[in-house]
Amino acid sequence: MATTVRVMTKNQRDVDFAMKMKNHVKWNQIQADWVRFMDFDPEGCFIAEMDGQMIGTGTVTTYGDKVAWIGMIIVDENYRRHGIGRAIMLACMDYCKRKKIEVPKLDATPLGNKLYLTLGFVEEFLMDRREGRGGSFEYAKSVRKFEKKDLDDVVKFDAACFGAPRPHIIERFVGEYPEIAFVSRDGDGRIDGFLAGRKGLNAWQIGPWVASSNTTGEELFKAGLNFLGDQPVFFDIVAVNKSILPLVCKYGFKHQRPFVRMYLGENKYPGILENIYAISGVEKG
Numbered sequence: 001m002a003t004t005v006r007v008m009t010k011n012q013r014d015v016d017f018a019m020k021m022k023n024h025v026k027w028n029q030i031q032a033d034w035v036r037f038m039d040f041d042p043e044g045c046f047i048a049e050m051d052g053q054m055i056g057t058g059t060v061t062t063y064g065d066k067v068a069w070i071g072m073i074i075v076d077e078n079y080r081r082h083g084i085g086r087a088i089m090l091a092c093m094d095y096c097k098r099k100k101i102e103v104p105k106l107d108a109t110p111l112g113n114k115l116y117l118t119l120g121f122v123e124e125f126l127m128d129r130r131e132g133r134g135g136s137f138e139y140a141k142s143v144r145k146f147e148k149k150d151l152d153d154v155v156k157f158d159a160a161c162f163g164a165p166r167p168h169i170i171e172r173f174v175g176e177y178p179e180i181a182f183v184s185r186d187g188d189g190r191i192d193g194f195l196a197g198r199k200g201l202n203a204w205q206i207g208p209w210v211a212s213s214n215t216t217g218e219e220l221f222k223a224g225l226n227f228l229g230d231q232p233v234f235f236d237i238v239a240v241n242k243s244i245l246p247l248v249c250k251y252g253f254k255h256q257r258p259f260v261r262m263y264l265g266e267n268k269y270p271g272i273l274e275n276i277y278a279i280s281g282v283e284k285g
Contacts, residue, residue, distance in 0.1 A: 002050065002051060003048060003049070003050050003055075003082075003083070003084060003087050004048070004049050004050075005046050005047070005048045005049075005058075005087050005088055005090075005091040006046065006047055006049065007042075007043055007045065007046060007047075008034075008038060008045040008046055008047045008057070008059075009038075010035065010038055014047060014054075015031060015034055015035070017047065017054045017057075018034045018047070018057050018072075019031055019034065021056070021057050021074040021076065022034075022057075022072070022074065023201075024074075024076075024077070025074055026202075027074075027201075028200035028201055028202050028203060028205060028234060029072075029200065029201065029283070030199065030200060030201050032176070032198075033198075033283075036172060037059045037061065037072070037283075039172075040061050040062070040168055040169075041059070041060055041061055041062055041095075043095065044059065044060035044061070044062065044068075044092070044095045044099075045057075045058070045059045045060070046058045046059070046088055046091045046092065048075070048084050048087055048088050050079060050084070055075065055076040055078075055079045055084060056073075056074060056075040056076060056079070056084045056085065056087075056088050057072050057073070057074045057088070058070065058071075058072055058073045058074075058088035058089065058091065058092050059071050059072040059092075059283065060092045060095050060096060060104075061169075061283070061284050061285075062096075062099055062101060063162075063164040063165065063166050064164060064165060065099065065100050065101055065102060066101070066102050066103065066163070066164040066268070066269050067101065067102070067103050067104075067105060067163060067164040067269055067285070068095075068096045068099065068101040068103075068104050068105070069104075069105055069106060069107075069283065069284050069285040070089070070092045070093075070096075070104060070105070070106040071106060071107070071281075071282065071283025071284060072283050073085055073088055073089060073092075073112055075088070085112070085115055086115060086118075086119070089115065089116070089119055090119075092104075093119070093264070102265070102266075102268055102269075103263055103264065103265055103266070103267060103268055103269055104121075104263070104264045104265070105261070105262065105263045105264070105285055106121065106261075106262050107127060107236070107259045107260070107261055107262070107279070107282035107283075107285065108121075108259060108260045108261075108262050109257075109259060110258065110260075113260050113262070116262055119264075120264055120265075121262040121263065121264050122262060122263055122264070122267075123260050123261070123262055124260075124261040124262060124263055124267065124270075125238060125239055125240050125260075125261050125273075126239040126258060126259075126260060126261075127236055127237065127238055127239065127258065127259040127260065127261055127279075127282070128236070128237050128239065128255055128256075128257075128258055128259070129234060129235070129236050129237075129255075129256040129257050129258075129259065129282075130234070130235055130236075130237060130248050130253040130254065130255065130256060131203065131232065131233065131234050131253060131254060131256045132232075132233055132248075132251065132252050132253035132254060133228075133230055133231065133232055133233060133252075134204075134224075134225040134226070134227070134228025134229045134230060134231050134233055135225050135226070135228075135229070135230070135251070136226060136229070137222035137223075137225055137226045138222070138226075139219045139220075139222040139223045139226065140184075140219040142184050142185060142186070142216075142219065143182050143183070143184045143219045143220055143222075143223045144182065144183060145178070145181065145182060145183075146174050146178065146181035146182060146183050146194065146196070147183075150183045150191070150194075151167070151170065151171060151174070153190075153191045154170060154183060154191055154194050155167045155170055156191075157191040157192075157193075157194070157210070158170060158194070158208065158210055160271070160272060161210045161271050161272045161275040161276060162208070162210070162271045162276070162285070163269035163270055163271030164269050164271075166280075169208070169280055169284060170194075170196065170208070173196040173197070173198055173208075173280070174196055176198065177196070177197060177198050177199065179227060180195075180196065180197040180198075180204070180206075180224055180227050180228070181194075181195070181196045181197070182194065182195045182196075182220055182223045182224065184211070184216045184219060184220055192211065192212045192213065192216050193210060193211030193212060193213075193216040193217060193219075193220050194208070194209075194210055194211075194220065195208075195209045195210075195220040195221065195223065195224050196208055196209075196280075197224060197228075200234065202232065202234070203231070203232035203233055203234045204228055204231055204232065204233050204234070205233075205234050205235060205281060206221075206224055206233060206234070206235040206278050207235050207236060207278035207279050207280045207281060208276075208278065208279060208280040209221065209224075209235065209276075209277040209278035210275055210276055210277065211275060211277055212275055214243040214247065217243065217244070217247065217277045218247055220277075221247065221251070221277070225251065233253075234256070235248075235253075235278040236259065236278055236279050236281065236282055237277065237278055237279075238261070238273055238276050238279065240273045240274065241273060241274050241275075241276055241277060242274070243274070243277075244277050244278075247277075259282050
């Protein structure tokens, strides 16, 4: 049986299939996430087919030519262990090569980790998805809603922490979900943290959540939780930030499942990981 990997399109058939695959593995994305992937990288989203039947998905989100994130690698369970995941990954890696991306990265599930190691990816650090609920909290006056005038300063602050500029991610999240977008400025008016989020199928997802200190990180977190009230919340934390685990435990957030950050080639742009409290999502980094 012949396997092909083609570019995903925004036609409803492709989007419905992508959602079907995502729902089958019980991930949190909604249709707007798939549309966003295709808006960011129209030639970097893929569907695998076997004899004309759609059987798998994969996406790439690029950050200039420095870094790209491979995500949403899902294979129909009836076709697993037949090299489909590898074929999708090779398409994603080829896209990164054509775009001259210096460092492809991904955040792996335990199942995917074994495949990615065989393709040359190297483990960087452990990650942890946390789940809980919002609440009612007062937060510092230095934290306020994100405004359009904040964007350039936030993008510059975030680029140093993440390792590459990602204005399209920040602007899109803030534009779609302004109600859960907050910034913090220090006494001199400089950005020292921000938090964004988005709605998911199973829970709201917090991230990116970036701060230069634990105090700022906590105040931003309280602002986000205060907006969310009693709604369910997910976010993905990095183990190398030693401040985050005590903080999320303090607010009752429990372990859901693990991931592993991985990269291909030389890890030229690691960012400032102690400032990353939650990533934007395992599919986007």
